[in-house]
Amino acid sequence: NFKGQLKELTTNVATKDELKNFKSQLDKLTTYVNKNKVNTVMSKVKEVFKLGNEIKKEAMGIKTQVDLINRRLDDGFGEVSEMIDRSEKIDKDTKQIKSDQKSMSNSISEISEHLTEVNRTRIITNQAIIASLMFTITGLDRCPTGFFGFVPDQCFKILPNKKTSWSGAQAMCREKGLVLAE
Structure with missing residues (x-):
């Protein structure tokens, strides 16, 4: 629009x-x-x-x-x-x-080394005890060849030879202040 x-x-x-x-x-x-x-x-x-x-x-x-x-x-x-x-x-x-x-x-x-040493000492001690008992029980007056190595080290050093009599060995040990066996 x-x-x-x-x-x-x-x-x-x-x-x-x-x-x-x-x-x-x-x-x-x-x-x-x-x-x-x-x-x-x-x-x-x-x-x-x-x-x-x-x-x-x-x-x-x-x-x-x-x-x-x-x-x-x-x-x-x-x-x-x-x-x-x-x-x-x-x-x-x-x-x-x-x-x-x-x-x-x-x-x-x-400790292991110490125990080894203790065991070695124990074995030696046991051997010495066995040897002393054997000599005491059997009443041997001589050291038998098979047991001579079980004699305590201190006595072993002063024994002149394997033929030493038991009483002679005891006398030698007593002179040194050691007792091998009763």
Whole structure:
């Protein structure tokens, strides 16, 4: 309708009232368009603000997540540092254990040597006791060849030979302050 009026005004000679009426309609149309433009712009601005708020919320959420990740990373680095400390302590303890094991092994070797010596002494002592008992029980006056080696070392050293009589051996031992047999 407005276009038709505009065409009519341009092709025919318009009266003053027609021009006034057209101007009034044009003003209304301009106001309507301007009002709609303002409303449209305002609604767009509102949408932009709303979108901005949503973006801000998203950004805050992302920041919170980043902070949480950073805290987790800090915790992770702390745990890694703690694990490294534990690993170093385990290495130190392992070295100490190996050192202790070596020391124990040396001690066991020394004890083993000592026990060997004790056992050797015990065997010699037992042999001497057996020899003394044999001489006492059998009443032999000579040292039998098979038992001569069981005579205590101290007496063995002073006996001149295997033919020495039992009473002679006892006398020689007594002279040295030793008792061969009762």
